[in-house]
Amino acid sequence: MFPAAAQAIVFDVVGTLVEPAPAVAEAYRAAALRHGIDHDVADIDRRFRAAWRRQEALDAAAVPPFATSGGRERERWRAIVADVFDAAPQRDTIFDDLWVHFGRPDAWRPIPAGRDLVRAARDAGLTVALASNFDERLFEIAPLIEPLSWADHVFASSELGWRKPAVEFFRTVERRLGRSPTELVLVGDDPELDIAAGRRAGWHVLPIG
Ligand SMILES: [Mg+2]
CATH class of the missing domain: 1.10.150.720 (Haloacid dehalogenase-like hydrolase)
Incomplete structure (x- = not known):
């Protein structure tokens, strides 16, 4: 399911793991x-x-x-x-x-397909991170909602200083995780902000949704 070189699976949040309800x-x-x-x-x-x-x-x-x-x-x-x-x-x-x-x-509900992928990444022994264009409110809600609470790391654009699709967003996450682009997989629902941008940064990508 994940590329053999993958060390960490980095998930978009809104539309990938949770949706507003x-x-x-x-x-x-x-x-x-x-x-x-x-x-x-x-x-x-x-x-x-x-x-x-x-x-x-x-x-x-x-x-x-x-x-x-x-x-x-x-x-x-x-x-x-x-x-x-x-x-x-x-x-x-x-x-x-x-x-x-x-x-x-309670404004958010989990998306089952995303939750299954987070579980699969954890079962495979991979690091799980969230990397979202959401702001710092994400730090407060992530520990309270599954599967966001299963992540080892939470990155929000407002705190990184960059939004997707900026390549700097991806480079900052790489530095924080201590990983190179080819060791990282971006899982996301947005064809441009997640998939095209992740590819431009040299990451593996996995479209969802
Ligand atoms: Mg999204």
């Missing part, structure tokens, strides 16, 4: 309703995707591209919420609610 657009709708805004869930979903792409484009155009920090990650989500709710006056309180919501373990 309820879905993102449902959680946004519920938070907005608490503040008196009633938006159609399909409309929220469409606006969320556009807002997310806008923030990715900003990071791609930055110098250097895809550098990040705790402040930048919080600003990303604040801007996305403002875009989704069209700069409504309640946007900052809705954002605060959602920031707390997605930082809670």
Whole structure:
């Protein structure tokens, strides 16, 4: 299942090992309703995707591209919420609610195929790491959700200083694990951020989802 040279299996988190439950657009709708805004869930979903792409484009155009920090990650989500709710006056309180919501373990549920792969990696005696574009909230929730809690190492972009697909993201993880690219496998659901980027960094890759 894993390449013979593999020493550590590095998992993307969202969409690979866990997914939001309820879905993102449902959680946004519920938070907005608490503040008196009633938006159609399909409309929220469409606006969320556009807002997310806008923030990715900003990071791609930055110098250097895809550098990040705790402040930048919080600003990303604040801007996305403002875009989704069209700069409504309640946007900052809705954002605060959602920031707390997605930082809670019960906002996430395990994805069985990902959980099976983590188990297989552990059974094979391989090091297991998480490497996510999620921010430092990941450190709080990872110990509380299976299979995230089975990982030996947790890396979050805001703390590494780089987001996927930056090659620096991968190089920093290599240094932290003390491994070379050919000893590492990236398992992920995103064709560009995980699979293409992992390949460019010289890692083995395993698409999932
Ligand atoms: Mg993902």
